[in-house]
Amino acid sequence: MASDEHKSLAQFVKDVHSSLRQSSSKIGAKRAWSEHCEQKDVLEKYARCMEKLATEHWDVNSSKSDSTAVSRIKWTTDECQDYFINKGYQSCHEKETVIAEKINVKFDQKELFDIPVRLLDVGSCYNPFKDYNFIDVLAIDLCPANSSVMQCDFLNVNIGKELSICENKVVELQENSYEVVTFCFVLEYIPTPELRISACEKAYRLLKPGGLLIINTPDSKHVGANCKIMKCWRYALALMGFSRIKYEKFAHMHCMTFRKSLVKDTAVRWATLHKQEYMEYSLHIPQDKDFNSPKQKTEDVNTDKPS
Numbered sequence: 001m002a003s004d005e006h007k008s009l010a011q012f013v014k015d016v017h018s019s020l021r022q023s024s025s026k027i028g029a030k031r032a033w034s035e036h037c038e039q040k041d042v043l044e045k046y047a048r049c050m051e052k053l054a055t056e057h058w059d060v061n062s063s064k065s066d067s068t069a070v071s072r073i074k075w076t077t078d079e080c081q082d083y084f085i086n087k088g089y090q091s092c093h094e095k096e097t098v099i100a101e102k103i104n105v106k107f108d109q110k111e112l113f114d115i116p117v118r119l120l121d122v123g124s125c126y127n128p129f130k131d132y133n134f135i136d137v138l139a140i141d142l143c144p145a146n147s148s149v150m151q152c153d154f155l156n157v158n159i160g161k162e163l164s165i166c167e168n169k170v171v172e173l174q175e176n177s178y179e180v181v182t183f184c185f186v187l188e189y190i191p192t193p194e195l196r197i198s199a200c201e202k203a204y205r206l207l208k209p210g211g212l213l214i215i216n217t218p219d220s221k222h223v224g225a226n227c228k229i230m231k232c233w234r235y236a237l238a239l240m241g242f243s244r245i246k247y248e249k250f251a252h253m254h255c256m257t258f259r260k261s262l263v264k265d266t267a268v269r270w271a272t273l274h275k276q277e278y279m280e281y282s283l284h285i286p287q288d289k290d291f292n293s294p295k296q297k298t299e300d301v302n303t304d305k306p307s
């Protein structure tokens with residue numbers, strides 16, 4: 001059972017997301033986002049609430065011996081360990097080679113990774129990945145909760161040849177330079193499907209070939225409830241050049257790992273083969289007002305996790 005404090009922190013977080021979505025539909029996403037970024041008091045309160053919620057409630061709940069709750073941070077780091085340290089990328093490479101042969105594409109690209117792996121934690125808040133020695137994290141957030149996180153609006157940051165940080169603010173992120181980009185409970189903060197697509201396209205540019213985009217998104221409904229949305233995500237990300245290599249639904253979240261294919265066409269092939277009428281190049285979440293999947297209408301989800 002969630003405590004009163006747990007519920008009120010989660011409610012504040014959900015209210016911020018929901019009011020941003022509402023103002024985006026009223027005044028347009030661009031203006032709503034820039035006005036939101038000016039609300040320093042709201043952003044700072046959000047950072048404090050989020051850190052408390054994550055460290056004093058979720059982490060404590062998931063560490064109890066009888067708990068079925070899964071930690072989004074542990075799930076993500078386990079994925080990195082399997083793929084980079086235990087060389088899971090080799091079997092992905094082999095599968096990609098088979099697909100490339102089927103579509104008559106020749107490639108000689110290889111995965112060239114560094115250990116510790118460079119992980120860009122987008123929307124980090126308080127830097128939950130800082131204690132893993134096989135990970136070299138760059139934690140960024142609109143409003144950092146502490147000084148180990150760099151200030152950065154990922155939707156508007158420049159991507160170029162070099163990483164440039166000035167007085168704890170990111171000026172430019174370096175393209176093609178990360179083994180991992182994580183969106184850990186971040187995409188539902190971003191108010192429109194178009195801006196979510198743009199965030200994933202940026203992640204694509206920042207990743208090395210074969211690198212991982214790891215997405216965790218909250219949802220307390222059963223696995224079937226929003227499965228069409230998740231299939232649409234897979235479709236949209238495949239068109240971008242990402243192959244989904246892992247998907248798990250837990251009681252309160254979806255966890256997904258996408259690999260930036262060495263050759264974009266091998267990922268696009270999945271989208272071409274699996275296209276359904278309801279799929280489009282878009283990243284909806286159930287809470288989007290205009291979202292109406294063919295056979296289901298979805299409402300706000302999650303009573304105890306941010307939406």
Ligand SMILES: C[S@@+](CC[C@H](N)C(=O)[O-])C[C@H]1O[C@@H](n2cnc3c(N)ncnc32)[C@H](O)[C@@H]1O
Nearest residue numbers: 054123124125141142143153154155184185189
């Ligand atoms: C629900 S919190 C998740 C925090 C952390 N990733 C976790 O899992 O505990 C979402 C975070 O994303 C950040 N965020 C949202 N949009 C962002 C953007 N465009 N650039 C950087 N950070 C962003 C927010 O400031 C907030 O700290």
